[in-house]
Amino acid sequence: MIREFSLTEVWxxxxxxxxxxxxxLIAFGLGGLTGLGVALARTAPIKSLRIAAATFIDFFQGTPLLLQLFLVFYGLPVLGVKVNLWVAAGLGLALHAGGFLGEIWRGGIQAVARGQSEAADALGLGYYDRMRYVVLPQALRMSFAPTVGFLVQLIKGTSLAAIIGFVELSRSGQLVSSITYKPLLAFGLVGLCYFAICFPLSRYSARLERRFAVNN
Structure with a gap:
């Protein structure tokens, strides 16, 4: 039975x-922790850690997000690990985010002037204190704009979770379209919702990038 497109469907x-x-938020939070570990490993003095981190980045940047979601959703049950849709979607997106944020923050760490680390060494700071108090605060500040930019991409990327049955904004639009037979209206509203979320973040990222360029 075809339903009219009413306020109920809008809701x-x-x-x-x-x-x-x-x-x-789940994917960005877990991905941020993963990305920080990857970035530190990518810039560590231990070669095996750098190779492992580079392999992680190459895999998650070199394969489609949809494939990564499938690997988590279908792969973990094969290993005997039962996962619900929230866990599968969150973990898949978090690993994806970790690969990209790790590379973004790696660039920020390596962009910090070498003299800063040398000064920290002269003060007798160890690796942990040097990274915590000297390098990371500057690196994260320089990486803030591209990090916000990636968050925008991550928000839009959540739409792929609909493929594994997760009901989010895109999937909601698809369900409404199937019962009203008005796909243009349904997905037009979905597009407006994404725009309302992502456009302010995109503008904020651009403003941060300009501010950092002026300060340097």
């Missing part, structure tokens, strides 16, 4: 925003 689509935002 169904809009209510999908919270799932998109929640999934994005």
């Amino acid at each position: 169904v689509i809009v209510s999908g925003i919270w799932a998109t935002l929640a999934l994005s």
Whole structure:
């Protein structure tokens, strides 16, 4: 039975925003922790750590996000690990984010002037204190704009979680489209919702990039 496109259908689509935002925050938080570890390993003095981190980055940057979601969703049960949709989608997106954030923050760490590390060494700071108090604060500040830019891409990337059955903003639009037979109206509203979320973040990222360029 075809239903009219009413306020109920609008609410169904809009209510999908919270799932998109929640999934994005989970993926960004876990991906940030993973990315920080990858960035530190990528710049570590131990060669095996650098190789392992580079392999991780190459895999998650060199394969489609959809494939990564499939590997988590279908791969973990094969290993005897039962996962629900939230865990599968969150873990897949977090690993994806870790690969990209690790490379972004690696660039920030290596962009810090070598003299800063040499000064820390002269003060007798060990590797942990040097990274914590000298290098990382500067590196993360320089990497803030591209990090926000990646967050925008991650929010849009959550739409692929619909393929494994996760109901977020895009999936909500698809469900409404299937019962109203008005795909242009349904997905037009979905597009407006994504725009309302991502456009302010994109502008904020651009402003941060300009501010950092002026300060340097």
